[in-house]
Amino acid sequence: MTDWQPTGKQLINKIYGLSWRFAMLALFVVCAVLESLLELTREQWVDLSVAVLVYIVPATFFQQWLQRRTMGRVPDYCDARHAGTVASGLCREAFAAVIDLPRRSAILAIGGWLVPVFVMSLYMDFRWEYFGLFQYLSVWLAGLVAGVVASMFTMYQLKRLLAPIRRMLAEEISDPQERAQLIHSLSLGTKLVTGVVGIAVIPVVFAVLFFQAEAGRTLEAFVVDWEHKLLEATGDQLDQTVDLERVMGDAPGLAAQVRITLLDLSEGAESPLEEFVMAFLRRQIEQLDREAGDSLSVPSGRYFAWRRHGDSVLLASMPSDVVHVDQTRMGFAFAAVLVITLLAAYWLARMMAGDVSEATSWLQAEAARMASGDLRKGRVFESEDELGSLARSFETMAHSLRAAVGSMARTADRVEVTSVEMVQVAQAVSGVTSDQVQGIEQTSALMEQINGQVRGIANSAQALNVSVEESSSSILELGAAGEELNETATVLNEKVNEVSSSIEQMARSVKHVSENTEGLAEAADETSASMGEMATSMREVDVSAEETARLSRLVVDAAESGQVKMVQTIGGMDAIREATETAEQVIRSLGSRASEIGTIVDVIDDVADETNLLALNAAIIAAQAGDQGRAFSVVADEIKDLADRVRVSTNEIGSLIRAVQDESENAIGAIEEGSQSVAYGVDLAAAAGSSLEEITRASRESGQRIAGIVSAVREQAKAANHVVELMESVRGGVEEIRMASLEQDRGNEVVYRSSVAMKDVAQQMRSTTEEQARGSGRIRESAESVREAVEQINGALQEQTAACRSAVEFLEAMHARTETNEDAVKRLDRVAEDLIRQAEQLREDVQSFQI
Known part of the structure; x- marks a missing residue:
């Protein structure tokens, strides 16, 4: 936060x-x-x-x-x-x-x-x-x-x-x-008093009201229970007599405070309280169909209990004031306890607030006293809690502040003494510096006069030196020019010979370069053609690689599709194998049922044989009976015919059952062979699926590698095209070199002819300059002796002029430094005076503190 x-x-x-x-x-x-x-x-x-x-x-x-x-x-x-x-x-x-x-x-x-x-x-x-x-x-x-x-x-x-x-x-x-x-x-005291009083008084008030409520509930429960018993006794007596006043007159003690009423709910009430009670009774009797009840479930000003008595209601009620007389006295006692608690809490809170306020007041007074400059040791506050620790820390701070202010006062005194001494020293130095400035100014004026006289002599010697120097310089320049000209002619002759040789060598080099340039041009043409062919091949390879990549993607798609179909085929063959196994089980069940039918047919056949025998016996008995057994003979013949037809039918059914059994055996064999074929086909399909998966993975990797090859071929094709462009530039440069070589060859011929003529002129110039150099040497020796004498005079004058100039410069520098010192002394004087004022101000500020 x-x-x-x-x-x-x-x-x-x-x-x-x-x-x-x-x-x-x-x-x-x-x-x-x-x-x-x-x-x-x-x-x-x-x-x-x-x-x-x-x-x-x-x-x-x-x-x-x-x-x-x-x-x-x-x-x-x-x-x-x-x-x-x-x-x-x-x-x-x-x-x-x-x-x-x-x-x-x-x-x-x-x-x-x-x-x-x-x-x-x-x-x-x-x-x-x-x-x-x-x-x-x-x-x-x-x-x-x-x-x-x-x-x-x-x-x-x-x-x-x-x-x-x-x-x-x-x-x-x-x-x-x-x-x-x-x-x-x-203030902290106000906060503390408010909090302590509130926390102390509110629980006490709540406890008083809570205990009063609990006592009232207990008392009401007791009174209501007693009223129920009283109603029960009153109801029994009313069954013997209808005189309610006589019954109540016989009630002793507290019963006289109870009002027992026989109410008819259809009539009105005499008071609002009775109206409330009657409305409550109607709701209890008509809506809830109760036979008895009391006031414990509803707040009211009376303690009552009721019970039905025939078509009326017998009500026993007692004003709560009657039983609350003692509670009223207890309420006054609780009020006294509350007032005492309030006063005690307030007094305790004021004491705690006074303890805190004493510490805060001491801290505030000490802080105000120190802020006013009074750092002397004041009244000491001590306590065993955090306020005491705070007071001790405050005393330590005041002690440190007193020590610091005392040190500042002593420092201010020393600063003031030192400032006064600095002012005195600055004034003394200022007087000496003024005298020194005047002496330096007089010495500078005298040195200026001496320097003017030396400058006049130096000017005359300088003019003579200039004339001699000019003559000597002219002679020296003439001699130097002759020697230089001679040397130049010699060098020129050598250089002309070197240039002539270089020109001849350069002409041969240029011809060789021209020949090599022809070969380089041919090689550049061949290289450019080869790189063009290679670029064409690269483009064809790029097209082929792109087509190969496309085919590889088709192979991957086909392999993946084949793999999906193979999975479907394996699923279908599994279904076929399950169907054949089911069919085999059905046919085997059919064979067993056919065997059971054959057994039944055998039984029927036996029954038919027995019937035939019985019919034969009946016919014999009918024949023995004569005319009386003729009808019985007809029945026996019919039974015999029926038995014969049954035997024939059972024989046919047996033949059909045996045929069905044979066909079932054949079908079971065929289904077993089909199941084996289907299982083999499933294995082959699974192997084919694995192979297709391998093919798919290999095709996918092949496609990725082909894609990499396509990218590489494209990059190589770009590089080949770039090389072709560079070779075109090389071929153009070679052509320019070849043309420049031809032009240079023609220029070298002209230069070579000019160098031969220049070589002859250089020989003539060399002989002329040698004669001129010997004459210039003799003139230079004569002028050298004159120049040396003038230089000695001029050197002495220059030394004297330099000495005067150095003296003047030294005096000027000394004068400048003296003026600087004078200014520094003046600034030091001002700073010292300012320091004195600040020291006085610091001393006044420190004196405002009382330590």
Whole structure:
């Protein structure tokens, strides 16, 4: 969170999220407190939930509007910081808002719960039949607890959330005094008292109300149970007599406080409370069809129990005030305990706050005293906690500061003494420097006069030296020119001979180059033609390789398609093998069924034989019977014919069964052979599939390599074309060399003829220059002696002039350095005076500290 730099929208959403989270927590606290203190029915909880939902919609917008107002200019500052345009006025407003935002949010959280619970209590009093003082106190306590929880969490979570922004704004406003004016101060004592009192009093109030509620529930349960027993006894007596007053008159003790009424629900009630009770009884009897009940399930101002007695209802009720007399006294006792607890918590919080305030006041007073310049050892504060450690650290800092200020004071005194001494030395040096400047100026004037006289003599000697030099130079130049001319003629003669030889050699080289150029041109033509043919071949190879690659891709596609078909074929053959195995099983089953049918036919055949025998016996008996057995004889003949037909049919069926069995055996053999063939075909198909897979992989690799060959051939074809272009350039260059060689050959002929003529002229010039060099030598010897004498005179004058010039330059440099020293002394004087003023100011500042 230390580097968190949100935009304005992100900050607003973050604060809204914190507020909503703690609002949900506070709402849970409210529900828990109400559940602990009040016995609300399901209808009351539903009614309360609807009211909260209706209230929360406008309250949410109003709460967010108030929350946005408490943020002030903080979101604007975040947006401006992201945009890089932060104004100083915006920083001050945002700093004041971000410092005060946690406190204002805490106040808003408390008010945001106290107001709703006050409205909620009024709503409960308006909507519900009974809502007494205890219920009011319970609701207000729930709101107070929720507000305290929400405010505390909101305040300290916002302080943690806004710490990076608060730190950035503090860096923008560097003046602590200005920041102090923008802060709405809240003392540690106030925070401590508020927190301790709230934490101490709220649990006590809750405990008092909780115990009172539990005691009231226990007492109500006891009273209601006693009322049930009283109603039971009263009902038994009413069965013997109808005089209810007589029965109640006989009731002793506490029973006299109980009002027993025989109610007719069709009649009206005399009071609102009785109207409420009668409405409750009608709902219990008519809707729920109950025979008895009590007030434990509904809040009211009375403790009552009821039971049906014929067509009426026997009601026993007692005002809660009667049994709460002792509870009222207990309430006063609890109130006294609460006040004592409140005072004790406040006193304890004030003591703790006083302890903290004493430490903070001491630190603030010591800091103010040290800020005013009083560094003397002051009042000592000591404690056993972190505040004592802070005070001791503060004392150590003050001691170090006193030592540093004392050292500064002693240093200021030494600086002031040293500055005074520097001023005195600077003034003395300034006086000596002024005298030295005057002496150097006088010496410079005298040296200027001497130097003027030496310059006049030097000028005369210089003029003579110039005349002699000019004559000597002319003679020397003449001699040098003669010697140079002689040497030049000699060199020229040698060079002419060398040039003539070089020209002859160059002519031969040019002819040789011309011959070689012819051969190079022919070789270039042959190479260019060969490279052209090679480029054509490369293009053909490229086309062939491209076609091969295409065919390879077709082979790969065909192999992959064949592999797919082969897989399908293997699947089909597997299906055929399964079908043949099934057919074989069916035929074998058919053969076994045919065998069973044959057995049945044999039985039928036996039956037919038996029938035939019986028919024969019947015929014999009929013949023995004579006329009386004639009819029986006819029946026996029919039975015999039937048995004969049955035997014939069974013989035919047996023949058919045997034929079926033979055909089944043949079919089984054929199916077994087919199964073996199918299995062999499956194995062959699997092998073919593996081969096709190998072919596919090999074709794919071949296609990849052919693609590589195609790329290489293309690159080689490009290189061959480039070589052909280069050979064309070489052939053009060779042609130009050959033409230049021919031109150079013709020029070499002309140069050779000119060099022969130049060689003759050089011989003549050499002889002439030798004679001129001998005359120039004699003149140079005569002029040399004159020049040496003039040079000796001029040298002496130059030495004297140089000595005067050196003296003048030394005096001028000394004068310049003296002036520089004078300026430095003046600056040193000014610096020393400034240092004295600063030392005095430092001493005054140090004297403002009291050590």
